[in-house]
Amino acid sequence: MSRGKWxxxxxxxxxxxxxxxxxxxxxDQLGHYVKPESQADHPCHHRCCRxxxxxxxxxxxxxxxxxLRSLSHDExxxxxxxxxxxxxxxxxGFLQVVAELDRREESEKxxxxxxxxxxERRQERESEYQDEVYRQWLQAxxxxxxxxxxxxxxxxxxxxxxxxxxxxxRVAKYASRELRDYFDAHPRPxxxxxxxxxxxxxAHYAGQRAGASGAA
Numbered sequence: 001m002s003r004g005k006w007x008x009x010x011x012x013x014x015x016x017x018x019x020x021x022x023x024x025x026x027x028d029q030l031g032h033y034v035k036p037e038s039q040a041d042h043p044c045h046h047r048c049c050r051x052x053x054x055x056x057x058x059x060x061x062x063x064x065x066x067x068l069r070s071l072s073h074d075e076x077x078x079x080x081x082x083x084x085x086x087x088x089x090x091x092x093g094f095l096q097v098v099a100e101l102d103r104r105e106e107s108e109k110x111x112x113x114x115x116x117x118x119x120e121r122r123q124e125r126e127s128e129y130q131d132e133v134y135r136q137w138l139q140a141x142x143x144x145x146x147x148x149x150x151x152x153x154x155x156x157x158x159x160x161x162x163x164x165x166x167x168x169x170r171v172a173k174y175a176s177r178e179l180r181d182y183f184d185a186h187p188r189p190x191x192x193x194x195x196x197x198x199x200x201x202x203a204h205y206a207g208q209r210a211g212a213s214g215a216a
Contacts, residue, residue: 063093068100076101129194133164136189144178165190
């Protein structure tokens, strides 16, 4: 066995590329071969720094995506400030930070747009609901000849429009016989019947039918 100078080799026997830079035996965080401790704070002669400076501490050439997504907005802005100073040698990391900021901005825009669309749909549904209540009130007034309150309702000064949307108990207490007959043929446009889930609407209509039967 030769006692000449030892050279690190790959499995295929070729000399390791790292040997061209000297006898390095470990890689740093960036994948550079370095001598432990001895080259700390010395000018980095790799392509990223070209021997002009010590490699920036804690500034990887490439960032982990999960790490980027775990940062707060302020932390991401600080990362951007760091990479902006070294954009000539750390362009990849700089572009990663910019891409993450863009991704969040687009995500916020999409979320805001979804909220706006949902708000507009709610407003449209509310307007349609109020129109339906008014339509049914006009129709009931015509079919009952204006007799929508019983004696108790008139004595209490009840607004007959509240009987279209309020609880069934108010209908039983204050509605005239004519109005109850109208509601038997035309289910009341309550908020539950208009905005509720399918289950809530079924339960609501079942309660209305039960209340009408009890009043009869």
